[in-house]
Amino acid sequence: MMGLDNPIHIAFLLILVLLVFGAKRLPEMGKSLGSGMRGFKDSLTGEGAQTTLTAQQAATTTPTPVTPVAGLSAMPADGNPPQAPPAA
16 A cells, blocks of 8 residues: 555655755745635635725724824814914
């Protein structure tokens, strides 16, 4: 029997992959493969689109609080900066 069910064959393949790609590249390849598989699964189930849509809705409906800075006057609602009072 010459399949991958033999542990020696699996060990041989792992050693071969380690020699070809090196120890530094294996974690990067695993992370890339995992994110690709996760993206593929999300595209099939539609979970990624729902998460993105929910994040976009939250970003557009949540107002950003404005914190006043000491020493600066607030900008009026019309968008024009306040005018300095005329000198006496």
